[in-house]
Amino acid sequence: xxxxxxxxxxxxxxxxxxxxxxxxxxxxxxxxxxxxxxxxxxxxxxxxxxxxxxxxxxxxxxxxxxxxxxxxxxxxxxxxxxxxxxxxxxxxxxxxxxxxxxxxxxxxxxxxxxxxxxxxxxxxxxxxxxxxxxxxxxxxxxxxxxx
Amino acid sequence: xxxxxxxxxxxxxxxxxxxxxxxxxxxxxxxxxxxxxxxxxxxxxxxxxxxxxxxxxxxxxxxxxxxxxxxxxxxxxxxxxxxxxxxxxxxxxxxxxxxxxxxxxxxxxxxxxxxxxxxxxxxxxxxxxxxxxxxxxxxxxxxxxxxxxxxxxxxxxxxxxxxxxxxxxxxxxxxxxxxxxxxxxxxxxxxxxxxxxxxxxxxxxxxxxxxxxxxxxxxxxxxxxxxxxxxxxxxxxxxxxxxxxxxxxxxxxxxxxxxxxxxxxxxxxxxxxxxxxxxxxxxxxxxxxxxxxxxxxxxxxxxxxxx
Numbered sequence: 001x002x003x004x005x006x007x008x009x010x011x012x013x014x015x016x017x018x019x020x021x022x023x024x025x026x027x028x029x030x031x032x033x034x035x036x037x038x039x040x041x042x043x044x045x046x047x048x049x050x051x052x053x054x055x056x057x058x059x060x061x062x063x064x065x066x067x068x069x070x071x072x073x074x075x076x077x078x079x080x081x082x083x084x085x086x087x088x089x090x091x092x093x094x095x096x097x098x099x100x101x102x103x104x105x106x107x108x109x110x111x112x113x114x115x116x117x118x119x120x121x122x123x124x125x126x127x128x129x130x131x132x133x134x135x136x137x138x139x140x141x142x143x144x145x146x147x
Numbered sequence: 148x149x150x151x152x153x154x155x156x157x158x159x160x161x162x163x164x165x166x167x168x169x170x171x172x173x174x175x176x177x178x179x180x181x182x183x184x185x186x187x188x189x190x191x192x193x194x195x196x197x198x199x200x201x202x203x204x205x206x207x208x209x210x211x212x213x214x215x216x217x218x219x220x221x222x223x224x225x226x227x228x229x230x231x232x233x234x235x236x237x238x239x240x241x242x243x244x245x246x247x248x249x250x251x252x253x254x255x256x257x258x259x260x261x262x263x264x265x266x267x268x269x270x271x272x273x274x275x276x277x278x279x280x281x282x283x284x285x286x287x288x289x290x291x292x293x294x295x296x297x298x299x300x301x302x303x304x305x306x307x308x309x310x311x312x313x314x315x316x317x318x319x320x321x322x323x324x325x326x327x328x329x330x331x332x333x334x335x336x337x338x339x340x341x342x343x344x345x346x347x348x349x350x351x352x353x354x355x356x357x358x359x360x361x362x363x364x365x366x367x368x369x370x371x372x373x374x375x376x377x378x379x380x381x382x383x384x385x386x387x388x389x390x391x392x393x394x395x396x397x398x399x400x401x402x403x404x405x406x407x408x409x410x411x412x413x414x415x416x417x418x419x420x421x422x423x424x425x426x427x428x429x430x431x432x433x434x435x436x437x438x439x440x441x442x443x444x445x446x447x448x449x450x451x452x453x454x
Contacts, residue, residue, distance in 0.1 A: 139401055
């Protein structure tokens with residue numbers, strides 16, 4: 001996914017409009033694309049998603065801590081579908097705090113599961129008042145059309 | 148049962164000078180003996196009597212040690228079954244997680260965002276496995292409340308495969324007792340090609356409708372189903388056609404703009420492999436195998452798995 005989007009950008013097959021998402025934006029590192037990919041395949045996708053997000057959003061701020069030490073959204077491992085809502089929301093308190101500390105109004109999540117947890121659960125439970133987009137949704141909404 | 152104190156702490160507790168405490172100890176009115184680290188030790192009863200004399204209550208928590216009578220009673224309970232440690236269950240030692248190298252340092256417990264929830268703690272789980280408390284461990288819901296996020300592993304100085312081990316414990320759960328709809332999703336996927344059991348006809352009709360809608364803003368757009376020789380095979384998260392079909396259009400708009408050669412398989416298009424979460428390796432292998440079959444059948448060279 002990251003490699004494909006980056007390929008489109010690098011080869012100039014898509015052009016991105018940086019004037020659409022001008023508000024402060026942050027990026028969530030999904031555990032499976034980051035830590036797990038690093039462990040299984042020797043490469044964690046940390047930087048790629050940020051680079052693509054930065055290519056769309058001029059006001060980008062990282063969560064703390066970013067990358068390999070980042071916190072899980074709280075719904076990984078199938079928790080989004082399991083009957084442990086209290087644990088899932090409790091786990092997400094750290095993600096909610098991280099998001100709030102960035103002051104971002106837009107959170108980019110490159111994973112279905114993380115996006116659902118942040119958008120549909122944490123946003124409400126912790127009154128974050130944020131917009132959450134998939135990485136590819138951000139790219140699609142930033143398409144500038146043919147030159 | 149004893150009470151341990153430092154002269155300065157006891158002086159503060161009773162509101163007297165440190166020298167007063169030292170004098171009491173020296174003249175024997177405070178029956179305490181010196182211990183290690185400039186500490187003194189006295190019988191808890193003597194401490195209680197001292198408190199009583201000065202109209203104070205003993206510090207909370209200092210009397211929690213069981214009284215001698217109770218200890219004696221417990222020692223007499225020879226009918227308690229002895230616990231033998233050291234016999235390692237092959238259930239756990241055959242896992243490639245290298246749990247034997249655990250140093251019990253607790254770094255994982257510190258890194259885990261839900262340590263303490265329902266008594267869960269990665270270090271505790273590894274130690275229980277090492278002490279052969281297999282039955283007790285399998286009875287808990289801990290591995291299911293863990294999100295497999297891997298912060299524990301990231302902090303482990305001995306590189307114990309904690310996440311893999313947690314998933315291994317999940318795999319030992321009787322399939323009928325897997326929490327939530329995850330196992331039934333796996334079963335549905337194996338039987339009907341996707342986790343939600345969406346019939347092929349409905350799926351294809353939906354793709355057709357959505358494709359026509361998108362063609363209004365992207366002239367000439369159609370959804371390429373089973374296109375032989377496409378570069379990219381795209382899998383679908385079944386929640387999308389089921390609950391938010393329009394969200395599939397984001398990728399499609401990008402493909403259209405980039406002039407990508409892509410396709411969706413008419414069957415076995417599911418991109419979410421719940422066998423990973425339920426600890427079902429066999430189902431996981433079957434579902435991955437189907438993706439590979441689709442790649443080969445349609446002669447695609449890349450797989451997009453946006454999950």
